[in-house]
Amino acid sequence: xxxxxxxxxxxxxxxxxxxxxxxxxxxxxxxxxxxxxxxxxxxxxxxxxxxxxxxxxxxxxxxxxxxxxxxxxxxxxxxxxxxxxxxxxxxxxxxxxxxxxxxxxxxxxxxxxxxxxxxxxxxxxxxxxxxxxxxxxxxxxxxxxxxxxxxxxxxxxxxxxxxxxxxxxxxxxxxxxxxxxxxxxxxxxxxxxxxxxxxxxxxxxxxxxxxxxxxxxxxxxxxxxxxxxxxxxxxxxxxxxxxxxxxxxxxxxxxxxxxxxxxxxxxxxxxxxxxxxxxxxxxxxxxxxxxxxxxxxxxxxxxxxxxxxxxxxxxxxxxxxxxxxxxxxxxxxxxxxxxxxxxxxxxxxxx
Numbered sequence: 180x181x182x183x184x185x186x187x188x189x190x191x192x193x194x195x196x197x198x199x200x201x202x203x204x205x206x207x208x209x210x211x212x213x214x215x216x217x218x219x220x221x222x223x224x225x226x227x228x229x230x231x232x233x234x235x236x237x238x239x240x241x242x243x244x245x246x247x248x249x250x251x252x253x254x255x256x257x258x259x260x261x262x263x264x265x266x267x268x269x270x271x272x273x274x275x276x277x278x279x280x281x282x283x284x285x286x287x288x289x290x291x292x293x294x295x296x297x298x299x300x301x302x303x304x305x306x307x308x309x310x311x312x313x314x315x316x317x318x319x320x321x322x323x324x325x326x327x328x329x330x331x332x333x334x335x336x337x338x339x340x341x342x343x344x345x346x347x348x349x350x351x352x353x354x355x356x357x358x359x360x361x362x363x364x365x366x367x368x369x370x371x372x373x374x375x376x377x378x379x380x381x382x383x384x385x386x387x388x389x390x391x392x393x394x395x396x397x398x399x400x401x402x403x404x405x406x407x408x409x410x411x412x413x414x415x416x417x418x419x420x421x422x423x424x425x426x427x428x429x430x431x432x433x434x435x436x437x438x439x440x441x442x443x444x445x446x447x448x449x450x451x452x453x454x455x456x457x458x459x460x461x462x463x464x465x466x467x468x469x470x471x472x473x474x475x476x477x478x479x480x481x482x483x484x485x486x487x488x489x490x491x492x493x494x495x496x497x498x499x500x501x502x503x504x505x506x507x508x509x510x511x512x513x514x515x516x517x518x519x520x521x522x523x524x525x526x527x528x529x530x
Contacts, residue, residue: 181478181506182224185487187265187312188386188413190359194227194265196481197506198415200492201228205235205245207442207494213249214256216499221263223503229389229415229490231269231316232279232301237443240278244304251306265311267415269363269389270297272317273338289319289339291347298351313357314389317364319344324364325448326530341372345382352383361387361415367402374410385412387487392416394425394476394518395449395457397527404485413487416480420491421529424449424458425476427465437494453528460521468517470508477505479518 184193199220204213217228234246247268254261271279271287279287280296287293301310320338323329351357360383362370370388377384388407392399392414399414407414420426423439434441449458465472480489493499 181481181508182503185413187359187487188361189384189411190386192265192311192359194488195225196486196488197225197503198227198229198267198488198490199225200417200490201230201246201250202234202236202492203439203494204249206237206242207235207437207439210249210252212494213246214253215496216493217250217253219496219499220503221260225503226263227265227267227488229267229269230305231271231314232297233269233271233276233316238276243276243278244300247301247304251304255306261307266305266307267312267314267361268301268305268310269314269316270294270301272315272364273319273321274317289315289344289347291343291350294344294347294351298356302356309355310357312359312361312387313348313351314361314363314387315344315365318362318366318369320369322364322366322369341369342376342380342382345373345376345380349383359383359386361385361389361413363389363415365390367406370403370406370410370412374412387413387415389415389417389490391418392480392483392486393419393421394461394479394522395421395454395527396529397522398530399485400527404483407485414483414485415488415490416483416486417490419477419480419489420473421449421458421476425461426473427462430459430462449529451528453525457521457525457528460525461518464517464521468514471501471505473501474505474508475514477502478508478510481506482510482515 182195182197185196187194230246235242274287276287321329321333321336348360362385365388373385390399428435462472465475480486491502
């Protein structure tokens with residue numbers, strides 16, 4: 180089996196190279212299905228699970244926190260298994276998802292009060308005393324995300340200082356509620372500012388960065404990869420299948436019943452002409468190589484020298500098995516060369 184153990188940042192804590200993503204539990208997946216996925220993942224040796232306070236997806240007041248509750252009910256049903264897993268969750272960044280907070284706020288933020296509330300609620304829903312990795316889901320400040328530009332006016336908006344955010348998190352580390360911290364959907368500037376503040380003031384170090392990374396979205400290689408390699412901030416690559424497009428299930432205009440696109444119409448970031456052309460080229464390559472396109476896409480992420488763990492997600496047990504099996508794909512020089520040829524011809528067409 181190609182799933183192996185890798186160090187998370189500089190923590191000394193080992194996580195599996197495959198991470199179980201959970202965001203569909205509580206909307207597309209029932210509690211029983213979520214429990215079955217956790218059981219199967221552990222059987223296959225996957226000890227790293229990722230969730231967030233805003234899940235399940237798509238975000239809504241009615242379903243917020245459902246995924247953490249499903250993980251919590253599994254932990255309650257399996258006493259003694261908490262130490263078998265590395266559990267990661269996330270706090271929402273600046274947004275108008277005000278239903279995540281009980282207090283009257285204008286924005287969800289990374290203030291001391293909101294971090295305190297979010298940590299307490301996540302622990303309660305997860306039915307655990309501690310969180311192994313607590314991540315900032317996206318920044319407190321306006322940043323260019325998912326292809327959106329940031330205007331000069333937005334750069335002038337006040338945000339919680341990097342030092343202050345680390346101080347807020349440090350209180351929970353000292354209390355034993357969280358063990359390590361990380362960022363998500365972050366920029367090179369943000370990661371380096373957090374690292375600089377941590378080093379200068381003896382504050383908690385950001386040990387991981389969870390960003391989108393896949394065959395058609397390789398922006399991570401434009402600065403963040405060097406940070407990962409030199410500073411040992413682990414990449415937790417999400418969306419390795421480009422929201423399902425790299426599986427081939429949407430090929431030739433297909434719209435499978437029960438798919439995320441059919442249910443929620445949330446995949447626009449991969450639907451540009453350039454993006455669709457690039458996706459089709461990788462699907463054709465998988466055909467030529469006679470490999471499962473999902474395996475090709477997932478194993479690509481796994482074999483990058485800066486990837487610590489690749490986050491997979493599934494709504495069926497068959498999909499979950501396919502995703503975990505992908506780590507067994509033998510990676511050859513031919514596959515590497517063919518992928519780089521396609522990338523050179525159409526570099527990162529999707530945000």
